[in-house]
Amino acid sequence: MLGIDAHSFIIISAAFGLLCAFLFFAVRVGFPKNIGGLAQWGWGCLLMVVGAVGFTTRGQLPVLFSSYLPNLFIPAGVIFMHYSLSLFGGLASSKRLLALLCIAALGLAWVTFVVDDYRGRVIIVSGLLTVCFAACGMTIYRYRVRRFPEWFTCSIYAATACVMGTRFLSVLLYDGTLTLENDTSAIHDIYFTSFPFSLVAMSLGFLMMANRELQSRLESQALHDPMSGAYRRDALLEMLQREIAASRRHGRPMSILMMDLDNFKAINDTHGHLVGDKVIVHFAAEATQLLRTQDVIGRFGGEEFVVLLPQTDLHAALATAERICSRIAKSNPTELPFYTVSIGAASLDRSDLDTLSLLDAADKALYAAKRAGKNRVVAA
Numbered sequence: 073m074l075g076i077d078a079h080s081f082i083i084i085s086a087a088f089g090l091l092c093a094f095l096f097f098a099v100r101v102g103f104p105k106n107i108g109g110l111a112q113w114g115w116g117c118l119l120m121v122v123g124a125v126g127f128t129t130r131g132q133l134p135v136l137f138s139s140y141l142p143n144l145f146i147p148a149g150v151i152f153m154h155y156s157l158s159l160f161g162g163l164a165s166s167k168r169l170l171a172l173l174c175i176a177a178l179g180l181a182w183v184t185f186v187v188d189d190y191r192g193r194v195i196i197v198s199g200l201l202t203v204c205f206a207a208c209g210m211t212i213y214r215y216r217v218r219r220f221p222e223w224f225t226c227s228i229y230a231a232t233a234c235v236m237g238t239r240f241l242s243v244l245l246y247d248g249t250l251t252l253e254n255d256t257s258a259i260h261d262i263y264f265t266s267f268p269f270s271l272v273a274m275s276l277g278f279l280m281m282a283n284r285e286l287q288s289r290l291e292s293q294a295l296h297d298p299m300s301g302a303y304r305r306d307a308l309l310e311m312l313q314r315e316i317a318a319s320r321r322h323g324r325p326m327s328i329l330m331m332d333l334d335n336f337k338a339i340n341d342t343h344g345h346l347v348g349d350k351v352i353v354h355f356a357a358e359a360t361q362l363l364r365t366q367d368v369i370g371r372f373g374g375e376e377f378v379v380l381l382p383q384t385d386l387h388a389a390l391a392t393a394e395r396i397c398s399r400i401a402k403s404n405p406t407e408l409p410f411y412t413v414s415i416g417a418a419s420l421d422r423s424d425l426d427t428l429s430l431l432d433a434a435d436k437a438l439y440a441a442k443r444a445g446k447n448r449v450v451a452a
């Protein structure tokens with residue numbers, strides 16, 4: 073209808089696909105191995121390139137190579153993309169699309185080699201592509217975290233699935249004999265012209281997703297202590313400073329807990345440093361479980377932790393500290409030695425308190441708890 077040259081767009085698709093594959097194979101080298109799916113995306117693009125090149129040999133090579141296999145390679149490439157998206161999002165990869173591809177291969181063999189039905193081929197391929205693109209979009213929609221790159225890529229998949237679905241329905245409902253020569257509807261043109269651009273947009277979206285993931289992992293590593301998972305000292309001090317300023321501004325209470333494991337040197341000396349490390353990890357996990365989502369726990373030094381309790385007065389902070397102290401004294405994991413914790417609590421209740429004096433008040437309370445016999449909570 074628009075008189076576009078489908079052949080040219082097939083060549084453009086192959087060229088764009090090749091560039092995307094190259095990009096992903098190159099980018100993958102610099103990414104940590106635990107950000108999965110980049111290489112699989114590259115392979116998916118390459119499969120599509122092979123499919124597109126196969127279409128350009130129409131009339132020169134047998135239909136097996138110029139029509140049948142290319143018609144399967146394009147959806148196989150999208151299925152690889154789906155696999156790559158599942159790997160990236162840490163989701164279980166489904167075998168359903170592969171099963172659908174096998175069924176489509178049988179149907180396609182029938183309409184290619186037995187009855188030579190062009191319309192049948194278009195129905196099978198566009199139907200299969202609609203399902204594959206929709207499945208990719210749904211996979212991204214199931215991710216735990218969806219930021220701009222995820223929404224962008226998901227939208228491209230949804231739009232492409234709509235184009236494919238419209239093509240599928242228009243051919244399914246076509247009243248007449250459809251051939252390669254008279255297949256010139258507007259949706260045919262949109263289908264061919266949009267494909268190379270969708271491929272680039274999807275690859276761009278996935279690259280943005282991978283980049284964003286890398287950025288947040290690096291940020292998280294910079295903020296967290298790798299052993300205990302608690303915030304690092306610097307990060308906690310910064311948050312503490314911000315929370316003190318906000319609490320003052322809004323006239324709301326806030327408290328901190330300074331916690332130190334008791335007789336930790338003896339644990340190290342008796343059971344070794346590795347067991348000592350496990351005790352630290354165990355303590356951080358147990359304490360975190362007893363905190364609210366807005367509370368922040370940071371590792372201040374070796375076996376010393378600080379908890380920041382926003383919007384919490386001294387009374388509530390002491391209750392939290394008591395819960396942590398008694399949970400630790402009662403917890404008895406078989407692989408760890410018995411250990412206890414002493415806690416000093418301090419609240420921002422005087423307007424002259426700043427970060428350092430609040431920490432100092434909690435520290436003094438902590439040492440009062442140590443002097444009073446350990447395994448207890450003392451308020452500043």
Ligand SMILES: Nc1nc2c(ncn2[C@@H]2O[C@H](COP(=O)(O)OP(=O)(O)OP(=O)(O)O)[C@@H](O)[C@H]2O)c(=O)[nH]1
Pocket residue numbers: 332333334335336337338340344345346347348349352373374375442446
């Ligand atoms: N296993 C392990 N030990 C650590 C780590 N960081 C610090 N330590 C050890 O923790 C011990 C702390 O000992 P002290 O400061 O004497 O305190 P303590 O024995 O707990 O005595 P009190 O605080 O008075 O109960 C030292 O022996 C440090 O070497 C760590 O990351 N892992």
